[in-house]
Amino acid sequence: MMSRHHKGVLGFSILYTVLFVFDGVRWLSFLIPSAIASYLVYVVLALYGFFLFKDRLIQQWNEIRKTKRKFFFEVLKGWLLLFLITILFALLSEILKQVLGLSGQGQNEASIQSAFKEHPLLIAVFACVIGPVVEEVFFRQIFLKYLRKYLSSWLSIFIVGLAFALTHMHSLDLSEWINAIYYLGGGLAFSIIYVKEKENIYYPLVVHMIVNSLSFIILAISSIQ
Template sequence: MVAPPDSDGARSRAAHIALVLFVGLYIVVFLLKLLSLAEIPSGDSALVNVAVYGTLLLLGAVAFHRELARAIRRVVARRGRAALILIAGLIGVIAATMLGGWLAAVLLEATGLWGTPLQNDLIIGRATKAISPFVLIPIGGVIGPLAEELMFRQFLIGLIGRRAPTWAAVVVSGILFGMLHMSALTLPEAINVIPHACTGIAFGALYVASGRNLCYSSTIHVFNNLTGLLAPVL
């Protein structure tokens, strides 16, 4: 049974069940990779993707409805402060991603692997050509990143933080977030996901620094994904 992190006392039975289903489905879809968006270009299969990703987001929202409601209330109550946090967070995420990109480039050059692409980037490139924008943009640009934030920030940082320092929870969840983008356990893949891991760590640091408010990291994550997808689609 999955332990409910970041709860205010006893979590409701429905929320606890939703949490277990959310984590289980996430593992099946992303870790075991039993359903790949890139392999489903059109037709009924695309509808299956929408259903699965939508279900993930719905389960996550039910599981963490108290935390999310509290986070939204805090943002609405202090909109000026929220805007400043978003700006600072965006700058921090960009800086962390650039640092990760520089480190990956140095390591690829040092190991003679320069020019070896990350397979996840190639898959996304093919998906932008094969899948309708009406499917790709909602899933890859909005639903996907929101589900990732619920999993890696809201759930994992809380879970790991029960047995380790907060900074360790942020780093571990960020590294796991980076590894999610690996297609194989190879050296080129490991080096190429460093920018993703650094981005994940930055998201985690923002989440913790904002008082564990998922609104900020989620907003920036959605913004990043949308800008990355809209350019090739348009």
């Protein structure tokens, strides 16, 4: 019989899949404004994830407190790994765009910029803090951890990285597939960090928060000019 915790994990996974993979947030827009629906969903899932893995999160946090210096340097190394991988995949994406005669930014970037213009502080909090929490709980703490029980680590990392990239697509247009290559790099890097640090979610989570925060700082500066 399935335990209470496993039921909770299954419930979180189903909610995330329905809301973000099958665009369930759009369904909620029939009841409440789409912007409010998106923010509400992220808050609910973040709280759900916290209470679902509360004991593990507290244990891992206590481990980090004992090795603060190690945590700092490993996060820095993780960010450098992410930087190098995303640069490589971004370059590959741009080369493919030029070969195929495509131009313009992805729909995900466009929607973030649009939301930032309307609610800069709110979207920054959600994209830099709450969003990474929800994504890391689903992709690393649940999905990657589960796959590694049955598949090799590298195959699991690739599958999760690919899933991470695909969930950042907003349509099946060729341009969206090409733009997803950039997110594939990020998904691979976060998963590598998670595995390397013995499945301690705080390492990829903090790196995820840092890179999103840097992106929003650049976005904020560019919007002023």
